[in-house]
Amino acid sequence: MIRLIREGSEKHPWIIKIIIIGIAVTFTIGMGWFGYDQAQQPNAIASVGPYSVSLEEYRRAYTRTYRFYKEQLKQEEVDEENLKQVVIGQLVDNKIWLMTADDLEIDVSPETLKKEIMEKKDFQQEGKFDPAYYHRLLANIRYSPKQYEQQLTKDVQARQAQMVVQDVATLTPAENQEIEELAARQTAGMEDQEEIEKIRTRIRIQLLFQKKQRALKAFQASMRNQANVEIRKEFL
Numbered sequence: 001m002i003r004l005i006r007e008g009s010e011k012h013p014w015i016i017k018i019i020i021i022g023i024a025v026t027f028t029i030g031m032g033w034f035g036y037d038q039a040q041q042p043n044a045i046a047s048v049g050p051y052s053v054s055l056e057e058y059r060r061a062y063t064r065t066y067r068f069y070k071e072q073l074k075q076e077e078v079d080e081e082n083l084k085q086v087v088i089g090q091l092v093d094n095k096i097w098l099m100t101a102d103d104l105e106i107d108v109s110p111e112t113l114k115k116e117i118m119e120k121k122d123f124q125q126e127g128k129f130d131p132a133y134y135h136r137l138l139a140n141i142r143y144s145p146k147q148y149e150q151q152l153t154k155d156v157q158a159r160q161a162q163m164v165v166q167d168v169a170t171l172t173p174a175e176n177q178e179i180e181e182l183a184a185r186q187t188a189g190m191e192d193q194e195e196i197e198k199i200r201t202r203i204r205i206q207l208l209f210q211k212k213q214r215a216l217k218a219f220q221a222s223m224r225n226q227a228n229v230e231i232r233k234e235f236l
């Protein structure tokens with residue numbers, strides 16, 4: 001074959017050019033259609049410390065959030081670029097809390113996981129957990145029970161980690177005094193002690209909730225900085 005090509009190149013050089021062009025075109029098309037595009041699709045589009053966000057995980061979350069905006073919030077137009085940033089941000093934050101759960105050695109027992117699944121209204125029929133409906137619903141979204149339960153375990157770990165951080169936030173004596181003063185202003189002239197106490201309690205709950213949210217955000221931001229987060233935005 002090589003000898004024939006060498007002889008052909010001496011007698012008919014234009015044949016060699018055609019062969020080379022043909023090989024180049026075939027290679028380019030093959031890589032573009034079957035190899036290159038797939039090679040350019042990363043398995044992970046974000047890394048968060050020891051964790052990563054897979055492309056499949058991102059696409060599932062994006063589809064789920066997009067449907068929520070369209071079907072639940074009834075938005076006719078969805079800013080897809082902004083939605084991409086929201087979704088990847090949420091996924092990164094989830095990995096941050098998984099890192100925290102690891103540090104706190106938070107584990108989820110089979111009993112806790114089972115309770116979580118059985119109490120989800122999505123899997124209930126007539127107010128009760130329906131195993132057949134559970135499996136059918138997961139099959140519709142191309143999720144196996146094992147995949148879903150693994151993901152749910154991580155979600156529960158992340159949520160429990162958040163609760164631990166939130167519980168650190170408590171009201172100081174100065175903040176309690178602020179609550180009393182605010183309640184006194186809002187209940188000035190009122191005589192119903194039960195209603196006064198309700199107002200005081202509501203103010204306390206609101207201020208404590210705000211403080212817990214600030215604690216979560218501050219902790220999350222600190223963990224982000226330490227986690228060396230990398231996002232491949234070109235694949236979003």
